Amino acid sequence: MFLFLSKLLPLLIYPLGLACVLLVVALVLIKRRPRWATGAIALALLLLLVSSNNWVSTGVMRSLEWRYQDTVDLPEAEAIVVLGGSIKPQFPPRPWIDLAEEGDRVLHGARLYLAGKAPLLVLSGGRITWSQSQSRSEAEDMAVLAEALGVPPSAMLMEPDSLNTFENAAYTQVLLADRGIERILLVTSAMHMPRALAIFKKQGFEAIPAPTDFHVAPDPQKPGQTTWQGRALSLMPQTDNLHYFTRALKEYLGIGIYWLKGWL
Incomplete structure (x- = not known):
């Protein structure tokens, strides 16, 4: 139940969900409280305009992504831990497992292993399913992809049960404790x-x-240079901006909740 509520309740305070709630409130109040209804509609519109603005979305993402920018000169470690959330299962009509937007995680982890950064690749992630159908864990699917990229199965360790970031860490700690492994390269989205x-x-x-999957990466050849066309388009509401703003908001909300639970 905690898992279900942790996925459901935040949807009501993310920009799209909250805007829908405000519009429903406006519909209920439109006859008896027309001014309140107008205010709810205006607030919903403002919320969507701000959260789908490129400057706002980019700024919020950058505040998270640019905290760890040294992605090249990484030291060696005892293991590379790759977090799940990046693989779509092999359900028809997919001919094979599909990479989600965060699929860079597995690619980056495999690349670090092949570069000799650590002798062990740990793949952490179960799979949340809201249907009765069963499928392999995400860790198993990530292992299939990593093997296709050249990582030998003998160098991989799977943690297939975690369903959130806290469980990623807790279950991986149990998995690696017997091996005496503490120094790790942690691979996940920036x-x-x-x-x-x-x-x-x-x-x-x-x-x-060892972050990957960066969304805010300015052109190093043209720092700060944007055409007037680009600036004009950046002012227009776009669904991509709304999506990434919501993802960043989810992270800040997660940080707050995890802190309250004593997981940070």
């Missing part, structure tokens, strides 16, 4: 890294951030 890194450190790991 936006997710601040929360994930804090949780893994709380579990006693000497975790080194």
Whole structure:
């Protein structure tokens, strides 16, 4: 039930969900309280305009993603831990497992292993299913992809039961404790890294951030240069901006809740 509520309740305070709630309130009040209804509609419109604005969305994402920018000169470690949330299962008509937007996590983890950064690749992630159908854990699917990229099965360790970031860290700690492994390269999306890194450190790991899946990456050849067309378009509401703003808001909300629960 906690897992279900943790997924459901935040939807009502994310921009799209909250705007829908405000519009429903407006419909209920439109005859008896027309001014209140007008206010609710105006607030819903303002909320969507702000959260789907490119400047706002980029700024909020950057506040998370740019905390750990040293992605090149990473030190060696005892293991590379890759967090799930990046693989779609092989259900028809998919001919094979599909990569989600966060699929860079597995690619980056495999690349770090092949570069000799650690002798062990740990893949952490179960799979949340709201249907009766069963499928492999995400850790197993990530292992299939990592093997296709050249990582030998003997160098991989799977943690297939975690359903959130706290469980990623707690179950991985149990998995690696018997091996005496504490120093790890932690691979996850740049936006997710601040929360994930804090949780893994709380579990006693000497975790080194190895972020990937950056969304805010300016052109180094043209720093700060944007055409008037680009600036004009950036003022227009776009669904991509709303999506990424919501993802960043989810991370900040997660940081707050995890802190209250003592997981950070």
